[in-house]
Amino acid sequence: MMKHWKRLSHAEQDRRITAALEQNIDFRSQLSLGIPASRLDGQVFQESAPFLKDAPLLRTYVQNPNHIGCHTLGESEPFFAGTQALEQEVIAILGEDLLHAEAGGCDGYVASGGTEANMQAAWMYRNLFLHQYGAQHGEIALLSSTDTHYSVAKAANLLHLRWLQVPVAHTTRELQEAALVQIIQQAMATGIRYFIVFANMATTMFGSVDNPDVYANALRQAGAEFRMHVDGAFGGFIYPVSTPDNKLDFRNPDVSSVTLDAHKMLQAPYGTGIFLCRKDLMHHVYTEEAQYVAGMDITLSGSRSGANAIAVWMILATYGPFGYLEKINKLLYRTNWCCRALDALGIAYYRHPRMNIITLEAKGVPATVASQFGLVPDTHTGQPNWYKIVVMEHVEIEHLEAFVAAVQESAV
Numbered sequence: 100m101m102k103h104w105k106r107l108s109h110a111e112q113d114r115r116i117t118a119a120l121e122q123n124i125d126f127r128s129q130l131s132l133g134i135p136a137s138r139l140d141g142q143v144f145q146e147s148a149p150f151l152k153d154a155p156l157l158r159t160y161v162q163n164p165n166h167i168g169c170h171t172l173g174e175s176e177p178f179f180a181g182t183q184a185l186e187q188e189v190i191a192i193l194g195e196d197l198l199h200a201e202a203g204g205c206d207g208y209v210a211s212g213g214t215e216a217n218m219q220a221a222w223m224y225r226n227l228f229l230h231q232y233g234a235q236h237g238e239i240a241l242l243s244s245t246d247t248h249y250s251v252a253k254a255a256n257l258l259h260l261r262w263l264q265v266p267v268a269h270t271t272r273e274l275q276e277a278a279l280v281q282i283i284q285q286a287m288a289t290g291i292r293y294f295i296v297f298a299n300m301a302t303t304m305f306g307s308v309d310n311p312d313v314y315a316n317a318l319r320q321a322g323a324e325f326r327m328h329v330d331g332a333f334g335g336f337i338y339p340v341s342t343p344d345n346k347l348d349f350r351n352p353d354v355s356s357v358t359l360d361a362h363k364m365l366q367a368p369y370g371t372g373i374f375l376c377r378k379d380l381m382h383h384v385y386t387e388e389a390q391y392v393a394g395m396d397i398t399l400s401g402s403r404s405g406a407n408a409i410a411v412w413m414i415l416a417t418y419g420p421f422g423y424l425e426k427i428n429k430l431l432y433r434t435n436w437c438c439r440a441l442d443a444l445g446i447a448y449y450r451h452p453r454m455n456i457i458t459l460e461a462k463g464v465p466a467t468v469a470s471q472f473g474l475v476p477d478t479h480t481g482q483p484n485w486y487k488i489v490v491m492e493h494v495e496i497e498h499l500e501a502f503v504a505a506v507q508e509s510a511v
């Protein structure tokens with residue numbers, strides 16, 4: 100049962116967004132001498148354009164609200180309270196209805212992307228270990244699989260932490276438990292005592308999903324302290340929908356935070372990564388020096404467009420939970436179709452049964468066919484081992500059929 104996620108007509112969405120914009124500051128009629136912000140430049144973005152009347156998102160862009168900070172805790176800049184409230188709704192829908200946090204149990208914000216949301220998590224847990232456990236930097240490590248997105252490598256580099264990579268099995272892409280145990284033992288022998296785990300809710304190249312219990316059990320057995328973040332940048336808008344009974348949301352007490360990217364599966368504009376975490380964690384990244392901004396500075400990015408939150412809110416409201424489930428089922432249907440066709444040809448591939456990625460062994464696909472159909476290789480330097488197909492909205496069965504036929508022809 101959804102508490103917050105409801106389908107709304109276009110007219111209702113327009114009414115809600117118009118009301119939100121009216122609650123925000125209107126630079127034309129309200130005196131505001133101090134804030135370094137205004138509407139978009141009227142010479143370029145003309146407000147009288149007739150199409151704006153029926154386009155609440157474009158009107159939001161023109162009004163240009165700044166959603167600096169995090170609006171689920173403490174105070175926020177009062178000038179943009181109307182649209183900030185819609186961002187709060189987005190966080191409640193995703194945290195509570197999609198990822199099953201308890202009522203009011205989630206903080207979060209619309210970040211620039213999955214990279215930022217993953218960094219926010221690593222930064223938050225590093226500081227938690229420093230503050231709560233008196234840890235030294237050298238005692239904290241990031242831990243994830245070799246299939247993990249490179250944003251975790253970036254986070255390790257920026258935060259000056261070690262990154263430990265756990266190998267996965269070639270055909271199942273599952274974490275290799277024995278190797279994990281050894282990696283933890285070796286790390287602890289060299290002084291690592293605190294682990295920040297990145298569990299994948301669908302990896303970039305394979306769409307494979309990590310079992311978080313494998314990490315939790317190994318770390319508990321080793322007597323190590325850990326916190327776990329789920330990287331759902333790609334799979335976060337598909338896996339929880341296709342697999343309602345899963346271990347990677349807030350029902351699992353080991354999961355403390357999640358990245359989702361609306362600008363991938365939700366087809367939102369870029370700049371809509373979403374960071375979600377349990378209450379009582381964000382304050383670990385509070386910047387005391389940010390005194391002139393109302394509210395706490397606890398996000399990696401500073402100023403950010405409120406229009407991005409509105410875009411996500413509109414997509415969620417347009418589909419509603421059932422419409423969105425149908426959309427995901429359509430993509431899975433197409434993915435199933437393609438897998439059956441590949442099976443009939445005996446072409447080897449990896450596919451998680453609840454995900455929309457098919458990753459083919461490169462030896463089964465001639466490079467010319469891969470390039471003709473725009474498949475993405477696992478490496479751009481040297482010989483690829485894998486090519487992936489991501490079944491997005493624009494990838495239809497006709498396209499998949501043509502691809503399978505081209506593979507078949509190349510084999511004769």
Ligand SMILES: Cc1ncc(COP(=O)(O)O)c(C=O)c1O
Pocket residue numbers: 211212213214215217248250301302303330331332333360372
């Ligand atoms: C699993 C995963 N995490 C993080 C990211 C980074 O997301 P962004 O490009 O939005 O920063 C990606 C991007 O492909 C991803 O697939």
